[in-house]
Amino acid sequence: MKGEEGAAQAGRTAESEAAAWQADGIVENEVAVRQADGAAKNEVAVGVMDGAAENEVAVGAADAAENKAKKKGGKKKGKEKKDAAQRAAARAERAKKLRRLLELAHEAVFGKNCVCAACGEDVFDDGFFCAHCLAELPLNDEYVCSKCGRAIEADYPVCLECKAHMPLYDAARSAFRYEERVVGLIKRFKTGGRYLAAALAARMAPLLADSFPDADLIVSVPMTDKALKKRGYNQAELLADALSLRSGIPYAPAALVKTRDTAAQKHLTAAERAQNLAGSFRVHERALCRGRHVVIVDDVLTTGATADAVARALRGAGAARVYVLTAASVPYRERPRTPEQALSADEKGSAPPAPPKKPAHGA
Numbered sequence: 636m637k638g639e640e641g642a643a644q645a646g647r648t649a650e651s652e653a654a655a656w657q658a659d660g661i662v663e664n665e666v667a668v669r670q671a672d673g674a675a676k677n678e679v680a681v682g683v684m685d686g687a688a689e690n691e692v693a694v695g696a697a698d699a700a701e702n703k704a705k706k707k708g709g710k711k712k713g714k715e716k717k718d719a720a721q722r723a724a725a726r727a728e729r730a731k732k733l734r735r736l737l738e739l740a741h742e743a744v745f746g747k748n749c750v751c752a753a754c755g756e757d758v759f760d761d762g763f764f765c766a767h768c769l770a771e772l773p774l775n776d777e778y779v780c781s782k783c784g785r786a787i788e789a790d791y792p793v794c795l796e797c798k799a800h801m802p803l804y805d806a807a808r809s810a811f812r813y814e815e816r817v818v819g820l821i822k823r824f825k826t827g828g829r830y831l832a833a834a835l836a837a838r839m840a841p842l843l844a845d846s847f848p849d850a851d852l853i854v855s856v857p858m859t860d861k862a863l864k865k866r867g868y869n870q871a872e873l874l875a876d877a878l879s880l881r882s883g884i885p886y887a888p889a890a891l892v893k894t895r896d897t898a899a900q901k902h903l904t905a906a907e908r909a910q911n912l913a914g915s916f917r918v919h920e921r922a923l924c925r926g927r928h929v930v931i932v933d934d935v936l937t938t939g940a941t942a943d944a945v946a947r948a949l950r951g952a953g954a955a956r957v958y959v960l961t962a963a964s965v966p967y968r969e970r971p972r973t974p975e976q977a978l979s980a981d982e983k984g985s986a987p988p989a990p991p992k993k994p995a996h997g998a
């Protein structure tokens with residue numbers, strides 16, 4: 636069978652590659668780390684391989700059915716030509732999918748990250764980022780707003796935006812500050828760099844354990860079908876999946892749906908963002924979320940408007956606690972430093988709605 640051959644060949648390729656790596660000696664440790672990383676990964680790989688083989692079996696069956704139909708019919712030559720072209724296109728598409736599955740299987744066993752996810756340098760220790768990048772990447776580990784988790788400039792309990800507009804989630808946390816090289820990293824993650832999910836999740840997992848130890852369900856911010864088709868994948872799903880694998884907390888990929896496309900949020904004020912998103916998320920699996928401590932996973936938290944809209948839906952479905960975990964969040968920088976600046980910010984359109992009239996965190 637074609638599929639088995641393909642899988643076997645992938646296995647042989649993987650084997651010879653592994654042999655080459657082991658012979659290399661330097662990367663031996665890396666392979667060992669990958670292997671130690673767990674049976675889970677292997678299982679995923681086997682699952683993917685099986686999936687690939689099954690897929691190809693299905694393809695074979697479909698082709699056989701098509702051939703049979705062709706023998707039966709026979710006369711409409713113009714139509715046949717068109718059909719043949721369509722079948723060729725479909726076959727190319729299936730081959731592409733199969734190739735991708737085998738790639739994923741290989742990645743799952745050996746890891747794609749023998750190079751730094753941020754700079755491309757060879758990595759021998761941490762496995763995802765080189766020591767230099769790890770030191771350079773802006774970790775979100777200094778003062779953060781206790782509510783939205785965005786970086787703030789001093790040890791205040793909450794940022795001005797949360798103070799003015801308390802979010803509906805219990806708390807949000809993020810691994811990186813969305814600035815400097817993390818901006819490019821996330822951009823790459825959203826435009827084809829799926830493999831970055833593992834690297835980002837590796838930095839998010841400790842936060843999940845430390846900040847939300849009672850979490851018992853992971854969900855991801857959904858996309859509409861249209862948006863999903865355009866991008867090809869939902870980056871939030873990839874992160875949620877990787878986090879679930881690492882933490883053992885179940886992930887419910889179909890818990891939420893996005894019911895309509897919403898306008899780009901970039902240039903909207905906080906109030907406009909809330910309005911833009913109102914009612915656009917729905918909990919599809921309500922029974923699953925009822926009474927649970929749910930973690931919403933996404934790539935970036937900007938103002939938290941999206942997280943808030945999803946939290947509203949989850950609360951409506953009876954979730955007992957709602958947390959938000961993102962790879963990165965935009966630091967809260969607009970916070971004026973003096974009461975005078977706070978008052979003058981009032982006149983700017985970008986200020987949060989109904990900003991406080993007294994010194995921001997005086998009390």
Ligand SMILES: [Zn+2]
Nearest residue numbers: 751754765768
């Ligand atoms: Zn690096």
Ligand SMILES: [Zn+2]
Nearest residue numbers: 780783794797
């Ligand atoms: Zn905040």
